Amino acid sequence: MDVPGSTIAIVLGTWGLLLALTLLRYYRTGENQ
Amino acid sequence: MTSFDPSLLLGFGLYLALMLGIGIVSARRVRRLDDFVLGGRSLGPWVTAISERASGESAWFLLGLPGAAYGAGFTEFWSVIGIGFGILGSWSLIAVGLRRMSEQSNSLTIPDFLAARFGGNTPDIRVLATVIIVIFYTSYVGVQLVGAGKVLHATFGLDPSTGMIIGAVIVVFYTLLGGFLAVAWTDLVQGLLMAVVAVVLPVLGMIHMGGFSGVTEALVAKGQVGGTDFLAMNAGQTGKAFLFGVMFANLSWGLGYFGQPHLLTRYMAIRNVRDLRLGTLIAMSWVLIAYWGAVFIGLVAVGVLGPDVADPDQVMPLLARALVPGWLAGIFISGAVAAIMSTADSQIMVACSSLVEDVYVKLLRRGESGRPGQLVFLARLSALVVTAVALALAFANQDLIYDMVSYAWTGLGSSFGPPILLAIWWSRLTRGGVLAGMIVGTISTILWKHNAALAGFLDIKIASFVLSFLATWLVSVLGIGSRARPLPSRPREETA
Numbered sequence: 001m002d003v004p005g006s007t008i009a010i011v012l013g014t015w016g017l018l019l020a021l022t023l024l025r026y027y028r029t030g031e032n033q
Numbered sequence: 034m035t036s037f038d039p040s041l042l043l044g045f046g047l048y049l050a051l052m053l054g055i056g057i058v059s060a061r062r063v064r065r066l067d068d069f070v071l072g073g074r075s076l077g078p079w080v081t082a083i084s085e086r087a088s089g090e091s092a093w094f095l096l097g098l099p100g101a102a103y104g105a106g107f108t109e110f111w112s113v114i115g116i117g118f119g120i121l122g123s124w125s126l127i128a129v130g131l132r133r134m135s136e137q138s139n140s141l142t143i144p145d146f147l148a149a150r151f152g153g154n155t156p157d158i159r160v161l162a163t164v165i166i167v168i169f170y171t172s173y174v175g176v177q178l179v180g181a182g183k184v185l186h187a188t189f190g191l192d193p194s195t196g197m198i199i200g201a202v203i204v205v206f207y208t209l210l211g212g213f214l215a216v217a218w219t220d221l222v223q224g225l226l227m228a229v230v231a232v233v234l235p236v237l238g239m240i241h242m243g244g245f246s247g248v249t250e251a252l253v254a255k256g257q258v259g260g261t262d263f264l265a266m267n268a269g270q271t272g273k274a275f276l277f278g279v280m281f282a283n284l285s286w287g288l289g290y291f292g293q294p295h296l297l298t299r300y301m302a303i304r305n306v307r308d309l310r311l312g313t314l315i316a317m318s319w320v321l322i323a324y325w326g327a328v329f330i331g332l333v334a335v336g337v338l339g340p341d342v343a344d345p346d347q348v349m350p351l352l353a354r355a356l357v358p359g360w361l362a363g364i365f366i367s368g369a370v371a372a373i374m375s376t377a378d379s380q381i382m383v384a385c386s387s388l389v390e391d392v393y394v395k396l397l398r399r400g401e402s403g404r405p406g407q408l409v410f411l412a413r414l415s416a417l418v419v420t421a422v423a424l425a426l427a428f429a430n431q432d433l434i435y436d437m438v439s440y441a442w443t444g445l446g447s448s449f450g451p452p453i454l455l456a457i458w459w460s461r462l463t464r465g466g467v468l469a470g471m472i473v474g475t476i477s478t479i480l481w482k483h484n485a486a487l488a489g490f491l492d493i494k495i496a497s498f499v500l501s502f503l504a505t506w507l508v509s510v511l512g513i514g515s516r517a518r519p520l521p522s523r524p525r526e527e528t529a
Contacts, residue, residue, distance in 0.1 A: 003249055003264045007107050010266055013326060014114045018121060022317040025125055029310045 038354070041188060044363020048226075048371065049203065052219050056207025059215040066394075066408040069212035070141045070386040071302040076217055076310040082315035084217040085299040087224030087372070088379035089120070089290070091140065092180035094306050094327055095369045099352075100345035102331025106252055106263025109331065111283035112456055113324045119287020124313040127291065129302040130457035132309060134425045135301045137521060142383070143294040143449060144391045146301075150456045150517045151464045155506055156396060157403050158464065159346035162470055163387045166294055167419075170384040172437035174423035178375035179431055180369060187347055188366050197427055200373065208378045213302065216378040223371035232325035234349070237356045238333030251336035258340065285494035289442045292450030292474075295379040298386075298500060381423075385415035440478055448474035449499035451505045456517065462505070465514030469504030475483075477501065 054272040063069050076084075102109040131146065137151035144162035148155045181200030182193035191199070203246065242248050249264060256263035268279045303309060334348040337355055342348055353365040376452045389412045394400065426433070455462045477500045481493035490496075508514070 003107070006262055007266050010114070011107065011110050011325075012118070013323060016111075018117045019321055020313060021121060022321075025121075026310060027231065027313045 038359040038362075041354075041363035041366065042357030043360045044365070044512065045367050046190075046363075046369070047132035048364060048367035050372070052203060052207055052223060053090060055218045055222070056210040056215045059207075059211030059218060059363070059395070062214055063210075063212050063409060065405040066412060067141055067387065068383070069409050069412045071298065072213040072217055074136065074302055075304050076299075076302045077304060078310075079215050079315060080221045081308070082300050082301045083224035083311040083319060084203075084375070084379075085312075086316055086319045087220040087227060087375035088299070089293070089296050089376075089488055090227065090372055091372045091376035092184070092369065093329075095230060095349050095372050096180070096184070096346045096474045099329045099331035099334065099349045100347075102328045103334050103342065103345045104331075105268060106256060106261075107266050108268040108283075109280065109328050110266060112279055112286045113328055115284030115287035116290070117287070117317075117320050117324060118284075119290035120316055121313075122287065123290040124300075124309070124316055126454060127457060128309045128313070129306055131300045131453070132303060132306050134521065135456065140301070141390045142386045143453070144387055145395065146407065147452060147456060147467055148391075148395070148465075150462070151350060151515055152518065153395075153400075153463060158467055158471075158528045159391050159395060161468060162449070163391045165445070165471065165475060166387050167384050169437070169445055170295070171419060171423050172426060172433075172443045174377050174380050174384075174420065174428040175300060175447050176438045177373045177380070178424055178427045180373045181377075182427075184344075184350070184366065184369050184373070187308065187344075188350055188363075194428070197424065199378075200370075201420055201424045204374050204377050204381070205417060207417050208420075212409075212412070213298075214280045216382050217299075219377040219378065223368075223375040224319065226364070227375075228323040228326075228355075230349070230365050231323040231330065234352055234356065234365065235326055235329035235333045238337050240328075240338040241356060243258050243273045247295075247321065248333055248336045250375070251510030252332060255335050256339040263335075279493060282492040284433040285492055286442075288494055288498045289446030289496075291454055292446040292448060293442075294449060295376075295383045295454070297449075298379075300384060300386060312339060339373070350525045372477060381419050384419045385389075385412055388415040388419075396453050425473075435472050442481060443473055443494050443497055444478040444495070446474075447478060447501045448472075450474070450498060451502035454501075455505055455509070458520075459509075460517065460520050461509055462517040463509040463512065463514040465511075466505045466507075466509030468514070471509040474498070474501035505515075 067073055082298040135146045140149045145161045147162055148159045178197045178200050185196030185199060186193045187193045207219055239245055239248060252263040259433055261269040267275045270279050300309065303312060330352060334352050338348060338351055342351065349369060350366045353362040357365065389408060393411060448471045452467045474497055477497040478493065480527035481487050481496055
């Protein structure tokens with residue numbers, strides 16, 4: 001039996017969202033903070 | 034416990050030698066109190082970020098979390114998701130402001146920082162904050178030592194009391210010698226070790242099971258015995274029971290990160306504000322790699338070890354011994370000890386820093402600092418006393434300190450979180466507001482712990498944080514107590 005789609009969506013989706021927010025913060029903050 | 038394998042000792046010995054070596058080397062750089070308490074604000078982004086992460090994750094990370102995932106399946110990801118957002122929130126909303134303001138006011142501790150927002154001459158804030166810190170952290174350190182005793186007992190067959198004493202001696206040795214720098218550098222090594230364990234064990238486990246399908250089959254089989262679906266994330270609940278009892282209750286672990294002094298002091302110790310940008314990226318990479326991996330340790334263990342491990346907290350050490358050679362398993366199991374030590378050392382530092390800086394220097398000596406060497410001596414003495422009291426508590430009454438520690442995460446998070454957030458972002462904050470937030474955060478945590486009706490109504494972690502936030506805000510809006518000093522102006526991009 002496979003892992004349900006909702007589980008995959010939550011586990012991988014939040015992982016991706018956190019990564020995206022982290023990268024967004026890193027690049028938006030700028031070099032000259 | 035399975036039979037003892039002497040080669041485990043080799044790996045553990047390597048780990049110990051490295052920790053003690055770092056303590057001895059960093060001792061040479063401690064000359065003044067701020068060297069001992071904040072490492073002279075000299076940390077680079079890597080040490081700051083990884084040591085913050087290692088300190089943030091105690092025995093729970095490599096023992097409790099895999100154990101919980103072993104017993105509940107994918108549902109355990111909710112707490113990890115909440116924690117991920119909490120850590121990102123703390124690095125994004127607190128780090129820059131706390132680093133800048135604490136340097137401007139020359140604050141060395143969190144009570145020091147809160148007091149300085151009101152000009153420094155606020156013994157009420159300083160005393161209340163120090164009392165909360167010393168009470169929670171002494172028992173918190175005690176529980177870490179109990180944890181060290183358990184791991185050493187399960188791995189090497191040592192008597193748990195002997196294990197507790199060994200743990201206390203190691204941690205006090207390097208903390209006493211090297212202070213904050215030794216704590217931060219040992220935490221760097223320990224944080225990297227924890228991440229390696231959290232990645233390598235699940236991967237080896239999956240190879241052992243012949244791919245992920247082997248693991249899911251084992252999870253389905255284990256779920257069928259208990260009647261819950263281990264692959265779903267609702268823990269067998271639906272509707273309101275799922276939303277509040279499972280999802281929000283677990284997500285809200287993340288709120289605690291806003292108010293843990295042993296983590297927030299890391300932001301104060303970084304060498305410059307600019308490095309916090311890279312620090313955030315490093316800390317979050319650690320979270321995305323190690324946290325997601327730690328849950329998979331528990332999931333994979335269901336397949337490799339079978340569904341009937343008696344003590345789920347032992348799945349990580351058992352998995353290591355099942356999958357890798359003895360000496361390497363010794364190093365991996367040191368990862369669990371590392372998780373414990375890296376938390377205990379930072380907590381000892383926070384308690385002893387507050388005793389010396391807030392009580393001795395600022396209250397008793399009214400800011401006249403004595404000779405640098407004398408203050409460092411006092412800080413070392415307090416570190417010894419805090420560890421000795423923690424050890425005595427651990428021996429005297431484990432139930433008592435377990436009770437205390439069950440308050441600690443939520444209590445510290447909600448007593449300090451809202452006042453610190455508002456101290457950084459809100460210019461209308463008042464002295465009365467800070468006191469109200471600390472008092473309401475502590476009292477609501479205690480009330481919720483003892484009242485099942487309240488706990489059933491709303492999860493303790495959400496309730497106490499929100500109440501503390503409202504109390505801080507309301508008392509400030511009513512204008513009770515003096516206004517905080519104006520927020521320092523900063524270039525726009527720095528607030529992003």
